[in-house]
Amino acid sequence: MYVRSLLALSLALLLASAPAHAEKLKGFYTGSGGLSAEVHRTVMVQCAEDGTVIVQQNWDSGSSQVWHAHWTQQGKKVTITFDPKTGSAQVAPLVVNIKHGALVAETWDAAAMGPLGPPALAPFGGKNVLKHSVAGCVSLANNDPSLRDCVQWETRAPIN
Numbered sequence: 001m002y003v004r005s006l007l008a009l010s011l012a013l014l015l016a017s018a019p020a021h022a023e024k025l026k027g028f029y030t031g032s033g034g035l036s037a038e039v040h041r042t043v044m045v046q047c048a049e050d051g052t053v054i055v056q057q058n059w060d061s062g063s064s065q066v067w068h069a070h071w072t073q074q075g076k077k078v079t080i081t082f083d084p085k086t087g088s089a090q091v092a093p094l095v096v097n098i099k100h101g102a103l104v105a106e107t108w109d110a111a112a113m114g115p116l117g118p119p120a121l122a123p124f125g126g127k128n129v130l131k132h133s134v135a136g137c138v139s140l141a142n143n144d145p146s147l148r149d150c151v152q153w154e155t156r157a158p159i160n
Contacts, residue, residue: 023098025073026123027130031102033119034060043118045080045103047071048134053080055094057113065112067091068135078103094118 025047034040041059053071058064069082076098082091092109103121110117 023076023101025071025078025098025130026101028124029103029121030124031119031121033116034114035116039114041114043113043121044124045121046134046137047078047130048132049130050133050135052133052135054134054137055080055082057118067112068137069094077106096121 027047029045029047030042032040032042037060039059041057044056044058045053047053051070051072053069055067055069056064067082067085069080071078071080073079078096078098080094080096082093084090089111091112093107094105094109094113095107096103096105098104099120101123105113105117105120108117
């Protein structure tokens with residue numbers, strides 16, 4: 001009886017200390033949200049195999065931001081560290097958790113991404129594989145066909 005209890009306790013401790021199974025990071029995520037039309041925006045994120053990432057935030061008011069960054073993943077937590085931009089304040093890292101396949105913000109730079117943070121970002125597209133690199137992307141919403149590894153998608157374009 002004692003040996004069985006000791007084995008059960010050992011197994012429980014082993015399972016509790018095992019790292020959480022990491023969900024696989026997809027290539028492209030998107031989400032939109034805001035409490036009113038003035039603060040509504042669409043956020044798009046494309047992660048590449050080499051650890052580069054491009055984050056684009058398009059506000060319905062017409063302004064948009066594009067950040068180049070790098071991502072790292074530990075279990076279900078992904079940290080996006082923004083590259084410095086000349087003439088702009090450094091954006092604090094965006095930390096997201098993968099929950100049911102979506103990226104859900106844990107911490108963010110409120111000045112850059114709003115006080116409520118980015119909306120939950122769901123995987124976008126069918127196969128949605130990681131591209132090699134997005135370091136050369138200018139934006140995710142462009143019409144330049146030479147940018148093979150960049151997503152050609154415009155949130156403000158009418159759908160036919």
